[in-house]
Amino acid sequence: MLAEIKLGLCNPPQPIYLYVKNGEFNGESYLWYQYDINNNKTIPVQQTGLTGYIFELKLTTKEFRERDNNKLDIVVRADEIYVVRTGIETNFAKTFLLAASLVQDFSKPLIIAAIAGKENVVFCNLYDAATKTKIQYKWNKDADWLGIIDSVQTKLQTSQNSHVVSGEPILL
Template identity: 70%
Template sequence: MVGEIKLGLCNPPEPIYLYVKNGEVSGESYLWYHYDINNDKTIPVQQRALSGYLQNLRLTSKEFKGKDNMKLDIIIAADELYVIRTGIETNFAKTFLLSVSQIQDFSKPLIIAAAPGEENVVFCRLYDAATKTRIRCEWNKDADWAEIISNIQSRLAGSSSDVPLPQQQTQVLRAVVPPSSKPSQDLRVKQIRTLLNYPVTSVIEWLRFQEVERPSELEDSQVDELVKSMCLFWAQDKFEHPSHVVSSYHEHVIEAVASGISEVTAVQAWMQNVQQSQQKLLN
């Protein structure tokens, strides 16, 4: 409705970026800040928490000192659209991911708070915005961060979309984070990757080469190629000739799936067949 739109002078409907850092400017301490790129200026944010609806997680590669740095973008819908950007290897990102992985219902608002640690460290504390109850988690330095992100993204894709957002924010959200048209592709890749014990980092690198962040952003044929490359990588040292690997995969996986067998079942049967063949040769 037109009455819901504030007319007159306003700022462009662009996301507001918050960056995480335990720093100080002119004697003013802060834990996150805005950055004025035009004037190369850090603008401290005094509030230490942001309340809103978690909309998505996004991995973004940014160049720093000639090297690519992977950033985690936390997309939050509130009075405006916010993007909390932090290094994927930071304590803030890891404590956020561990906490948010405990949530099943993303239709309710959260409070994301920045908490200071020793020296320059910043941690994330997550709260239920309605009850003000902290969402606690156990620390796990060896967690599979890529898998956690994938699981959260899958849950977000399946959560309720009836979040009360103003029209302008909804348009910006769709522009910044396009909705996934094939969320099942994320689960498909995860299942095969886990089955093959294929490195998560290799999947991420493959996706980056395709200039996407999630399998669900790819065409079906591209996901087919990703699955095939993972399977062939697993089998590459189990055949005498590379052509035998491809023909075996085609016969036991591609043709099985075409006949109606699930892909996971077909891959499992293929792996067993290959391992049994190897065992016979050894005996």
């Protein structure tokens, strides 16, 4: 069954970017945020979990303080398209990748949770959204991160080509 399409004025379907950071704003702590580039403003997001279908992993390079920074973009289909962007060398990226490498079927919704560590550190827990079960992984500081990204991306493509998600075909 196709979802009803609302006609009239709307905003274009741009992804919502969530950035990972253990920060504080007006006395409230947060673990990810949106950024309003037009007003040079950080907008804290109070929720610490995002439920949806992991659709794609992308490596991007962004310039920050006159040097290139490698980022991992985790593209998630939910009520909107979200892109969780984090540094490739962060604990969040590494713990996400270790957990995601154990997922066999990406056609099921997952919960990506930001977990506060000590000081400014943020970790990622991944859960099966239906059972609320945490995907347990073993820490490996020497893991082949690019190999894991390739492996997860291959599973994502296989899952997209063989399953219908949320009643809608995935367009490639």
